[in-house]
Amino acid sequence: MNYFSSDFKLGILGGGQLGKMLLTETRKFDIQTYVLDPSDEAPCKIGCNQFFKGDLMDYDTVYNFGKQVDVLTFEIEHVNVTALEKLEAEGIQVYPSPKTLNLIQNKGTQKDFYAHHKIPTADYRRFETLAELIRAVEEKHIIMPFVWKSTEGGYDGMGVKVVRNAETLESLPDVQCIAEAMVPFKNELAVIVARNPSGEIKTYPVVEMEFHPEANQVEYVICPARIDHVVSEKARAIALKVSEHFDHVGLLAVEMFQTIDDEILVNEVAPRPHNSGHYSIEASYTSQFEQHLRAILDLPLGNTDSKAAGIMVNLVGEEGYSGNVVYENIDKIMKLDGVTPHIYGKKQTRPFRKMGHVTIVNKDIEQARRIAEEVKNTIRVIA
Amino acid sequence: MNYFSSDFKLGILGGGQLGKMLLTETRKFDIQTYVLDPSDEAPCKIGCNQFFKGDLMDYDTVYNFGKQVDVLTFEIEHVNVTALEKLEAEGIQVYPSPKTLNLIQNKGTQKDFYAHHKIPTADYRRFETLAELIRAVEEKHIIMPFVWKSTEGGYDGMGVKVVRNAETLESLPDVQCIAEAMVPFKNELAVIVARNPSGEIKTYPVVEMEFHPEANQVEYVICPARIDHVVSEKARAIALKVSEHFDHVGLLAVEMFQTIDDEILVNEVAPRPHNSGHYSIEASYTSQFEQHLRAILDLPLGNTDSKAAGIMVNLVGEEGYSGNVVYENIDKIMKLDGVTPHIYGKKQTRPFRKMGHVTIVNKDIEQARRIAEEVKNTIRVIA
Missing domain, CATH: 3.30.470.20 (ATP-grasp fold, B domain)
Structure with a gap:
């Protein structure tokens, strides 16, 4: 495959700073790039060959974008994985693969993966609802303080909280979560x-x-x-x-x-x-x-x-x-x-x-x- | 002056590889850039904020381009210096200055500059025409072999020739030139x-x-x-x-x-x-x-x-x-x-x-x- 000064096209989902720094390298190698991002003011708007504005979580938007490129990558994990799976099935190279992304997007699944493969990680338990978590604390299966993590949508420390008392516990959002042992x-x-x-x-x-x-x-x-x-x-x-x-x-x-x-x-x-x-x-x-x-x-x-x-x-x-x-x-x-x-x-x-x-x-x-x-x-x- | 993520605009005359590598840095600092180049396929077309197609030697083109920016620079010396002088006189910062560019654009003037400031350089003589040079050789003021350089328009070894015999001498173009001593x-x-x-x-x-x-x-x-x-x-x-x-x-x-x-x-x-x-x-x-x-x-x-x-x-x-x-x-x-x-x-x-x-x-x-x-x-x- 000839990537350099050729017709080859790399697609990038997400047009933030990570994408922008990646574009520095594609320019250095003269590799053509298409970028998809929801914002008109995305840092990647300059430096790519074509910029597309659109929702990264929308199936059709991601699918239609992906069909135009030869290799698809992303700079943010919050993208429509179903569209990536479809694109992969249709022969577009998607790296990292939707399989990897699926394992990572949910922090509960990610923890289970470590446990399954005997990769050392802090002890944890998964909960489907806040009520389940509160019950586990009441029944002393979980002892405060512990680290609460929302399994989905967390980013840069968002969706993570140290729970030291009942007040904090009850103020948590009612989402799927894990409770993790606090490790000094x-x-x-x-x-x-x-x-x-x-x-x-x-x-x-x-x-x-x-x-x-x-x-x-x-x-x-x-x-x-x-x-x-x-x-x-x-x-x-x-x-x-x-x-x-x-x-x-x-x-x-x-x-x-x-x-x-x-x-x-x-x-x-x-x-x-x-x-x-x-x-x-x-x-x-x-x-x-x-x-x-x-x-x-x-x-x-x-x-x-x-x-x-x-x-x-x-x-x-x-x-x-x-x-x-x-x-x-x-x-x-x-x-x-x-x-x-x-x-x-x-x-x-x-x-x-x-x-x-x-x-x-x-x-x-x-x-x-x-x-x-x-x-x-x-x-x-x-x- | 605030250059970073601001309204400040840097103009670059020339959109080749030097400009392209400069754009990597303007992107890193998020400095706005305007680029002027005669080619639609200029390497700088991607990575600048605005690309203008036009002749770098044309007074009006360079002047009108320069009026839009705060600081003007160039990645190639073959630009219209008169336009730069006018822009500078009207308060646009032009770096390097037209004065520097004037000294450099003509190799004869450049050599005179070294001689004047006692900067060591190979011995040379300036000639306005090929006939003058040929006469100087005939009269043995210039001894072959010597290095012939066209005073203007040379680039990457173009406009430079080692003259070892009358045949080469007579085949030179009839332009202003210098004859330089060959220094081992x-x-x-x-x-x-x-x-x-x-x-x-x-x-x-x-x-x-x-x-x-x-x-x-x-x-x-x-x-x-x-x-x-x-x-x-x-x-x-x-x-x-x-x-x-x-x-x-x-x-x-x-x-x-x-x-x-x-x-x-x-x-x-x-x-x-x-x-x-x-x-x-x-x-x-x-x-x-x-x-x-x-x-x-x-x-x-x-x-x-x-x-x-x-x-x-x-x-x-x-x-x-x-x-x-x-x-x-x-x-x-x-x-x-x-x-x-x-x-x-x-x-x-x-x-x-x-x-x-x-x-x-x-x-x-x-x-x-x-x-x-x-x-x-x-x-x-x-x-």
């Missing part, structure tokens, strides 16, 4: 695994998500994770095991906990380029976006090693500001060594909206960490 | 200097252009140049001196010869991102394209150091092939360590047309050089 952990880690249809597999280094000590928000993604080599090898091995069982094509980002006993528990996965891999654009020999493209097109996978230490800082809208975005002090952070801002191109900011990220690359990881903190304390996303 | 040299070197309106200046490392032993074509651009540290410091210092005298804004690529006596002679300059800096996309902390953008927008300049050794191989159309391009064996080179192809997006190949380039990044420069040779011997740009 030292670190949140992630490993991105790439796999192509020929079966070639590569893993990126283990990264560490450093949280704000008070707010429960990832502040920095740090590559490589500053953890013991034995633990990091264990994390990489578990990520590989997850990848093998999913039998996916494309990237699989595996999020994990490192417990206080240095056990590794799988939290959840995403079958696509991931926030925890953004550092790779500057720090890795092959960025995760180029790698996703190589993987779904069955090209040889690139080197996942790092050229230098990389740290990513998310740029989210500051609380109290909504409207036309202004990146205050962006010129100040651009003075700092090895700092690259990525602005996603959303015109409007609102509290906690992901507006961009900043990568810090340095030979010395501790120096990178200091610069990252300065970046964090300097730039403000306001209106 | 060890290496062709280049240094890219970045400068912003505030006067901040940074130089990239010295790179080496390795030529094919028979064909007179650059095969590899190697960063850093494998030369003595003293010579490399001298080259960097001379490049800085050139930059200071040009007083330019944006990038200035300074091409130089290292003579057999380790003297440095300036050959010519280009006031824009340059083929000799393409390695920087993967190998440098700040790519030359991001740096050009930082410079013309008066943002702080980024770190010009390298994360690893970088080598660039040009992908040019193979002799004997014209038509719809095919990149034969591109999948084979993508298997090699640290290899990234850049495909410019030209649909049609023809002999020696620049169709793309490949970067090889490696901690070990000798290993990078071996891989570069394998790349060169494997990939073929055919039809």
